[in-house]
Amino acid sequence: MASAHSETSALTGTDAPTGTEPARQGPWGNAALKILVAGGFGVGKTTLVGAVSEIRPLRTEEQLSELGRPVDDTHGVEAKRTTTVAMDFGRIDLRPGLALYLFGTPGQDRFWFVWDELARGSLGAVVLADTRRLADCFPSVDFFERRGIPFVVAVNCFEGTEVHAPQDVRAALDLDPQVPVLLCDARSREDGKELLIRLVEHAADRVRAARG
C-alpha cells in the first residue's frame, strides 16, 4: 500500500490532505473512539477493561500540567507544575479501521483535571458501582451528568454481597430514568460487551431524542 504522509481528521473531512489519501476502510476512515470506565477505588475498573479487551490491559503515563487549572479541592495543588498520572486502558477492534479504546479513569479526586482530558471526545462512560460502597461512585455520576456525557451505571456484583435491584440503585443515585442501570460481573467478557452495547444504544437514544 502506498502510504501518503497525511494527517486526516475523521468525519470532518475539511482538513483532508489534497494528495493521495491512505486507503479508507469505512465511512469513518481509520480511526479510534474511546469509552471511559469510572467508579470508586477498587470497584473493578481495570478488571472490566481487561475482560472486554483484546489486548491485556496496558498502562500508560500521562504528564499533565496543573497550572491554570481551577483548584477545587480543599488541600490546594501545592503549586505543582506537572503530575504524572497512570491510566489503564484496553483496545477492542470493532472492525478493520475502527478501534475502540477503554480507559479506566484514575480514581482520585485530586486528579479531576485528568478526567476532563480523558472525557474530551469520549463516546460515553460506564460507571461501576459496588453496593457496599455506593457513595464511591457519586463523584463519577456527577461528573458525567454535568458534562452531558452519556453513561450507564453497572453494579459489580462481587460474590457474597447482597444483590440489589437496579431500581434501588437508581433511586439511591437519583438517576434520570433514561440512564440504564445494569448488574454485572466485571470479570465477564459477555457482561462487559452487554454494558458497552447498552451504553452506545443509550447514546443513540439521546441523539434521536435531541433530534426529535
Added chain:
Amino acid sequence: MSEPMSTEDAATEPVPDLFAPRTPVDDRWFDDDAGPVVRLFSMTGGRARPADDGLFDLISLVTAVAGAEQEATEHPLAPEHHAILALCRDEPLSVAELGSYTDLPVSVVRVLLGDLNDARLVDVTRPVQLAQLPDERLLRDVINGLRAL
C-alpha cells in the same frame, strides 16, 4: 543501504531497555521529580509539546509509512524513535499504546512522534471527532462491532 530491509534485520535491531518491567501498580501516583528526568531530557532535547495541540491525542493512530525504518537511517534519531517505528510498522497503534509498549510517558512519546512526523516517517490519524450529537450511523457501526465480538 540499498537493499530492502528484511524482517530478520528488523528483529535484530537493538531495542535497548525499552521493554523493562512496567511501573508497579503501587507507584502509579508519583510526582514529576520521581522519573528518569535526565534520560528523558536528553531524548527529547528538553522539548515539550503541548498535549492539547490535538494531533497526538491519546487515541490518535500512528502508522509508520512504507519503508520508514530504512529511511529513518538518514535522520538523526534516537533508538526510541526507531522503536516507535518498529512498533507501528504493521498496524496502527494509538499514542497511548506506544507509550505503554515503549514504557515512556506519553508526553515524551508526543515529542518523539513530532520528530517522526516532521521527518514524514509516520501517518497520524486523529480520533473520530464526536459532535455534540454523534452520527447515528457511527453509533450503529459501534454497536454492530460490539455484537460481533
